[in-house]
Amino acid sequence: MLLLLKFVVEERNFNFYNFFRIPFFFLATPTGKIPILEIDKKILVESGAIYRFLGSEFNLRPKSTRDNAQMESAVEYYNDFRDEIRPYFRLIAGLTDEGDKEKLYHEIFIPASDRVFKRYCGIINASKSGFLADEGFSWGDFVIAEKVVSLKNMDSDFGKRFPEIVNYQERVHNIEKISDYVTNRKFSII
Known part of the structure; x- marks a missing residue:
């Protein structure tokens, strides 16, 4: 946000x-x-x-209702993923001590992230713009790029597993109006 x-x-x-x-x-x-x-x-x-x-x-919404729906669908898909990995995330973030970290990582996080980010690669590769929407950069790209940062902070192998997604996140973060902020902000797992 x-x-x-x-x-x-x-x-x-x-x-x-x-x-x-x-x-x-x-x-x-x-x-x-x-x-x-x-x-x-x-x-x-x-x-x-x-x-x-x-x-x-601020005109960060695709003008085409179909393109906008596709972008919002991608954001909602992440929300479903977040709910699916919640037990792992809560343990990693220190919000609970319930569960085995390795077991949750391999049984919940890995399969869910493989499925979800394979789909995101498909969405971004199919897009004419290299962002979530064919029309170009949108508010949804802020959301997903920030989620990718959190996932990289949670999983040291995330970038190796999803280099295309990390390239997408870096493309978003290199947008002129935010690149200085991104470079100088404080670290957070979330």
Whole structure:
């Protein structure tokens, strides 16, 4: 989310709240969740809604409804993957001590990531632009590129297993308006 905000921040004044900015702020939010985007003193919650709003507001959404649906489908596919690997992720992130790391890695993470990123390679290779949408770079590319960074931080073999996906992530991160931020930001597993 921060990457997309860095891309559009000069365009408009937003207040963005997440756990890293104000820990436990989410306890006082309308839904008890974060992130929250405040625009013109109005609150918008839920990551997907925030991404879609910013994508529409700053022309980071494919104009073709079909192309947009394809891009959003790719983002939703990652959400399904995230849910599938949740037991492994929670253990790696230190959110639980339940489970065997090696077993979860080999039985959940590896098969799921192989299936999902094989599909992403197909989507990106079939795209006329080299991004998720034929029309070019979109808000969905921010989402997936950031997820790839997290996965590389979780799995030292990720880049060896999916070099095309890492090249895609680097292409996104080399976009002029965000490349300095990406280079200088602090490390985080998530």
